[in-house]
Amino acid sequence: MGELPPLLRLPPSLRRRIYGFVGLTASSITPGTLGRFDLHGGLVDPYAPSATASTFHGLLLSCRTIHAEAAAIVYSCNGFILRYDPANPEPLRPLHALTATALASLTSLTIILNQASCHQIGYTDLGYCCVEGRDDKWSGLTECEFKHGDLHQSPLLAHGDNDFAAAQHLLAEWSLAAARLSSVPAGRLELALVCDIDPSHKRALEVASLVTAPLRLLPQLRDCRIRLCKIPDARLQQIAWDSVLQARHTAAPPYYSPMPSARTKATLVGLPRELRLRILEHTDLIAPGREVTWSRQDQGYLTVARGDYFEEDDLRVFFHCWNSSESFPFFHGCFCRRRHAAFSSACKCWAPPGPLFLVCRTLYQDAQFTFFSGNRFIVHDYKTSRCWALPGFREWSNENLEQPEWSQEPEETYTVSPYSYPESRFAASQFLREVVPAHCLAYLRFLELVFPPYLAQTWPRGDHPVLQDWQATVDWLLDKVDAPALTLRLAGAEVHYESPSEYHEIIPKSEGDDIAKAHLDLTRPLKALADVGLARFFFRFPCPWEFTMDCLRRSEMRSQIEAKQRRDKASFERMVLGERYKHQYADGREEPGPSYWVLAYDRL
Structure with missing residues (x-):
């Protein structure tokens, strides 16, 4: 039997530190951060250490033991993003290429099938949601359109029935790719799914249901976020809400649903008005x-209104859920129910309960x-x-100062x-x-x-x-x-x-x-x-x-x-x-x- 490679002669704890310093995990250099990699290749988190996959790719190829250790660390200590590219004949191939070790170790994955607004673009996004609804540069809308508007896609089905064939192809590819996640251990994976659909299309609800259907076949997810439309839509939000609860194996609270129910009417209307009003005071009718x-x-x-920094007990968390006291939270993307047809347990944003x-x-x-x-x-x-x-x-008001070309804004x-x-x-x-x-x-x-x-x-x-x-x-x-x-x-x-x-x-x-x-x-x-x-x-x-x-x-x-x-x-x-x-x-x-x-x- 040959002698062990020098790296394997070291104690596991020391090898783990070495793996961190070569970039396998961002948290070893910057505590509390999460490196985010694009499964198509590249580091998408500008605030993480400067290492890229190329700096440690050799470790993954060196030997079976080191590959198993390194892959387990890479996929458990970093987040991964996979964007559906319609121009690619195999748009979700990286997910099919993951090894059993990678799938078993995976803890954070974002699947972007279609995005009609900013979503984890990286440095150019700077954490602003581009559909926040304000018309000044602080909304991110001006910044977004000026710097990377070409990265936005039209909502799925936006071009009528001509888009339906493309939507069917997307759904088929996604269904096959999602099946690969069935081997992920229960309670381990945090999954985010983005597919912005045109809510005005007659088949929007059908497509939304098909987008979320593969999640029912997965083991219990540790957390799940779903966004189905750039703008709020109660019907699509209901689908997102139901799907998140099913994916997390969580029972729906009996008192809350994005859509009204016959049970709500039967339960409340029969009560005296004074009691009904007291009950309603404990709903989102009271901000x-x-x-x-x-x-x-x-x-x-x-x-x-927003403040730039705030703690979890600050009431401003009910306005900007995507910008909280967590470390670089905006790279999770925006799943705000007030701004989108989306659902996430992290969103605390208040909106009148229509x-x-x-x-x-x-x-x-x-x-x-x-x-x-x-x-x-x-x-x-x-x-x-x-x-x-x-x-x-x-x-x-410093428009007269000379600025680099990249920072110029439209007049x-x-x-x-x-x-x-x-x-x-x-x-x-x-x-x-x-x-x-x-x-x-x-x-x-x-x-x-x-x-x-x-x-x-x-x-x-x-x-x-x-x-x-x-x-x-x-x-x-x-x-x-x-x-x-x-x-x-x-x-x-x-x-x-x-x-x-x-x-x-x-x-x-x-x-x-x-x-x-x-x-x-x-x-x-x-x-x-x-x-x-x-x-x-x-x-x-x-x-x-x-x-x-x-x-x-x-x-x-x-x-x-x-x-x-x-x-x-x-x-x-x-x-x-x-x-x-x-x-x-x-x-x-x-x-x-x-x-x-x-x-x-x-x-x-």
């Missing part, structure tokens, strides 16, 4: 923190009452993603003057007139209207149509809201350090006066609500004259500025409430605490 934001830009309800509004008329009415009476409602006049963001200007064009108010009505008017059903206005208990720190030229003034519409909206509300039960707060965001330079320039006192008059124009119509018994009114805007002085002087006069802000607050609240102003602070009563958008950005 995390009991606070719901509506943004004209997003055209939908959501929870607190199915509860669809069960029957009785539960529809109860759900409306619970939703509108049980949450604070925050209405942003411009943006939710970054509530200090302003219309008409770029996010960054922004303006459809209106950057100094004009950007809309035909306040977001508050739109929310109250068009979004909240008229009969639900009486359910509102707390309403906060948030305005960015517009320039003096941007605020509508005098007989501007926006102000006329605002006055008409308030008059229209008088007999529709339950004023004695309603608390109303007007709030303004501070200028942020990332706002365009135009918003940091020193302004003349006359412009400070104009901003103060704009605040008055905004507030004056609300006196009519107080006349019909508005319970409480609060005013919290930054001091309009703060930017009439330079930064140093502002710092020196901070106490005077804050005192002026307090005087303005009292003056505006007294103007609206009249004699009842003193009662809202009587007996130690205080203003309700700041909303989560304030805490998220240290505003106000």
